[in-house]
Amino acid sequence: MSTVEMTIPRAAVAPPMGVNRLFAAGAPDLASHLARFGPAPLGLTPGQLLGELEASGLDGRGGAGFATWRKLAAARTSAGPTAYSAPVVIANGAEGEPMSAKDEILLRHAPHLVLDGLLLAAAVTGAREVHLYSGPVQLASVRRAIAERSDARGVILHEAPDYFVSGEASAVVSAIETGVAIPRDRRVRLAVSGLGGRPTVVSNVETLAHVALVARFGAAWFRSVGTDDSPGTRLLTVSGDAVDRKVIEATGGLPLAEALGAVGIDTSRLRAVLVGGYHGAWVPASDLWVRLSNRELEPYGTRPGAGILVALGEQHCGLAASVGIARYLAAQSARQCGPCVNGLPAMAEVLARLAAGGGSARLPDEVRRLAAVVTGRGACRHPDGTARFVLSTLEAFESDVRAHLAGYCEVTHP
Amino acid sequence: MTRQSLHIDWTACDGRGLCTELLGPLLVRDEWGYPRAAGYGSDVPIPGSFVADARDAVALCPRLALSLQEVRTPARS
Numbered sequence: 001m002s003t004v005e006m007t008i009p010r011a012a013v014a015p016p017m018g019v020n021r022l023f024a025a026g027a028p029d030l031a032s033h034l035a036r037f038g039p040a041p042l043g044l045t046p047g048q049l050l051g052e053l054e055a056s057g058l059d060g061r062g063g064a065g066f067a068t069w070r071k072l073a074a075a076r077t078s079a080g081p082t083a084y085s086a087p088v089v090i091a092n093g094a095e096g097e098p099m100s101a102k103d104e105i106l107l108r109h110a111p112h113l114v115l116d117g118l119l120l121a122a123a124v125t126g127a128r129e130v131h132l133y134s135g136p137v138q139l140a141s142v143r144r145a146i147a148e149r150s151d152a153r154g155v156i157l158h159e160a161p162d163y164f165v166s167g168e169a170s171a172v173v174s175a176i177e178t179g180v181a182i183p184r185d186r187r188v189r190l191a192v193s194g195l196g197g198r199p200t201v202v203s204n205v206e207t208l209a210h211v212a213l214v215a216r217f218g219a220a221w222f223r224s225v226g227t228d229d230s231p232g233t234r235l236l237t238v239s240g241d242a243v244d245r246k247v248i249e250a251t252g253g254l255p256l257a258e259a260l261g262a263v264g265i266d267t268s269r270l271r272a273v274l275v276g277g278y279h280g281a282w283v284p285a286s287d288l289w290v291r292l293s294n295r296e297l298e299p300y301g302t303r304p305g306a307g308i309l310v311a312l313g314e315q316h317c318g319l320a321a322s323v324g325i326a327r328y329l330a331a332q333s334a335r336q337c338g339p340c341v342n343g344l345p346a347m348a349e350v351l352a353r354l355a356a357g358g359g360s361a362r363l364p365d366e367v368r369r370l371a372a373v374v375t376g377r378g379a380c381r382h383p384d385g386t387a388r389f390v391l392s393t394l395e396a397f398e399s400d401v402r403a404h405l406a407g408y409c410e411v412t413h414p
Numbered sequence: 415m416t417r418q419s420l421h422i423d424w425t426a427c428d429g430r431g432l433c434t435e436l437l438g439p440l441l442v443r444d445e446w447g448y449p450r451a452a453g454y455g456s457d458v459p460i461p462g463s464f465v466a467d468a469r470d471a472v473a474l475c476p477r478l479a480l481s482l483q484e485v486r487t488p489a490r491s
């Protein structure tokens with residue numbers, strides 16, 4: 001227990017207490033940032049910081065949820081001796097998910113924390129080149145922040161286009177290399193060979209902001225809120241019928257009902273909640289006690305992911321809502337990979353026939369078959385995520401699927 | 415122990431079908447003509463008896479969408 005205090009030098013300022021961490025500075029400028037958090041401890045050895053990150057349990061906040069220390073350690077291990085083989089770190093704030101707003105809010109309100117995390121990640125991997133990739137509004141905020149300090153002048157900024165797959169890790173690398181943000185075929189992991197063939201870390205901006213806090217205040221502080229399997233805090237973007245994308249910082253492992261209640265959603269009048277965004281899964285309204293942790297969400301086929309919650313009011317048909325999302329996802333294919341280009345529209349249209357009511361009893365099986373056909377067969381995980389979402393629709397609204405096959409709807413035509 | 419694995423670059427493949435002729439029934443065509451191996455996605459393990467045909471498929475793919483990779487398999491106890 002005492003090893004934490006020994007490996008991390010004591011921070012110059014008191015750590016934030018409670019759940020308000022990432023926005024604790026209260027303003028985006030450098031003076032507020034330094035007054036609240038103190039300077040970033042750039043003197044930590046790679047071993048110290050990696051050890052602290054491992055003990056913290058911090059995982060990626062862009063969706064995949066990969067252990068942060070492992071990602072950084074992999075790039076460090078793959079580093080070669082020359083500038084041409086030195087690692088590259090890319091802060092990813094593209095946030096192509098239309099129901100997510102947390103990365104934009106973070107970059108606008110706490111850009112210095114993200115920059116600190118980016119520089120710490122560069123130091124720990126031995127990177128000689130650092131990039132930040134996000135939408136134009138966020139970039140303006142980051143540019144202002146960089147102008148306030150001398151150590152971040154080398155950060156190269158890139159504007160991310162606003163579509164669903166533009167933030168996928170290989171699309172980010174493509175965007176920086178070629179200016180075209182589409183996923184690419186990968187035979188080896190980006191941590192081994194990414195940008196220009198160099199070991200590359202693509203890390204979500206929220207993840208980097210947490211790195212900046214763990215480096216200052218340590219793993220034990222990070223874990224002092226949240227649960228064992230979902231430690232620390234995480235940003236959530238919560239929306240519902242009357243609530244448009246509210247961003248909150250929440251303790252890890254918060255029950256769904258509490259996260260929804262925190263933004264004023266009436267949890268007694270819901271049909272379901274989409275957890276993890278459009279590549280996530282529906283959790284029925286009967287299960288709102290479920291916590292936002294990998295363990296509790298696993299039975300539903302999703303994860304906290306990028307922290308996206310979308311509440312579906314009780315007056316909406318879950319199947320009709322899902323058809324809209326499935327069609328959107330089909331249209332967001334980068335149109336490179338045959339199974340995705342052909343399979344996603346086919347899957348969405350079979351779901352639409354099912355939702356229209358009175359169709360063949362074989363439609364659900366046809367949806368499942370198409371989901372299996374597309375899964376794993378693309379340069380990126382867009383087909384997999386879309387298939388997972390569509391399968392969760394059949395599960396979460398199982399009784400309504402039967403109702404629709406019988407020609408009625410539990411919600412709109414009971 | 416190592417074995418060969420056939421990697422499909424979906425961004426290059428346009429479903430010409432040559433590989434499915436050389437490597438059937440390991441690879442079959444899906445309903446749009448793209449190669450599919452039961453239970454696998456972009457990386458298809460190739461049994462020893464198929465390795466020569468897989469090399470031909472890599473060499474003959476008109477879209478250069480295929481590659482063979484050696485993968486280490488963990489030793490089974």
